[in-house]
Amino acid sequence: MTSVDNTFELQERIGLANDEAAYKQLFFLFFGSLRRFAMAILRSNEAAEEVVSDVFIKLWQRRSRIMAIENLGAYLYVSTKNTAFNYRAGRNNQQAFDLPDPGMAATSPNPEQAMITAEMMNQIQQVVHSLPPRCRMVFRLVKEYGLRYKEVAAVLDISIKTIDNQLAIALRRISQALFLKLDKPKARFRR
């Protein structure tokens, strides 16, 4: 997960005090999720690491303007996306951008804790597979990459309202797939 509460403090320390420790801390906080995000575009761990490193190099070079960035988390994701696409264009590799699959299982909570069985997780993954591309992307960015709404909005260039709608669709479909249909008690809702 990325948008850590002290991101703004780190941003200030880098921008106003050239604080190398704050830069390192920011790198530690974002590196893992940014690399996985870049991997989704580049399908190469090495290339993804290079792209994230480039993003952080540019951030340091432009640190005098870092305070003008409203949401540093969103900025880093968008920069990573753009840099990865440029990298890919340079390599003439035009695979479609989609997030890799097994992430959900890898980051899912302990099933006992979550009351979610392996069978349910399989069902959920199947539903996620069948979601429309944008809906799937929103769900995965929130669920697997831990992005906040503002970050998802910046990365996919969509509105917060759209994220609300797409996420609601995804969750509803997952629940329906698990036979937890809210449609059944529809009559009990007051209209």
Next chain:
Amino acid sequence: MMPEERTWMLLARVFGREASVPELAELETLLKVHPELYFPVQVVTGLQQKEPLSDLRSLEQAYRHHLSRMADAGIRFPAGAINTPFSLPSPSRSLPLFVPAVFLAAVIAAIYFFRLAARIRYAPIHPPVSIINQCG
């Protein structure tokens, strides 16, 4: 917006860790009126991402590699740059994750408790088997 759609929208906001306190209260009200929703809510909160443990060693390695790329590009930290040691912060995002999850768990528990209490209150009282045998 229909209550059903509204419920899903609120659940989405809880899932995205964007739900405000009034939205959580609204969801609580909806769950009181529609306790049949409690299981979907459990599933949704169970799906929420847990903070993966940071592998400090691999991060250190990646950072060293990053620094060598910076050096290759001729970029160095200024001589006066502050470089205080630090440890990785505890996963501070677990708080926004934790708060709605606990809130919803409490709501679900309360609903379950009151339904159970109501069931017990109206359940027929059977005399113990030993008394029945004595009467027989």
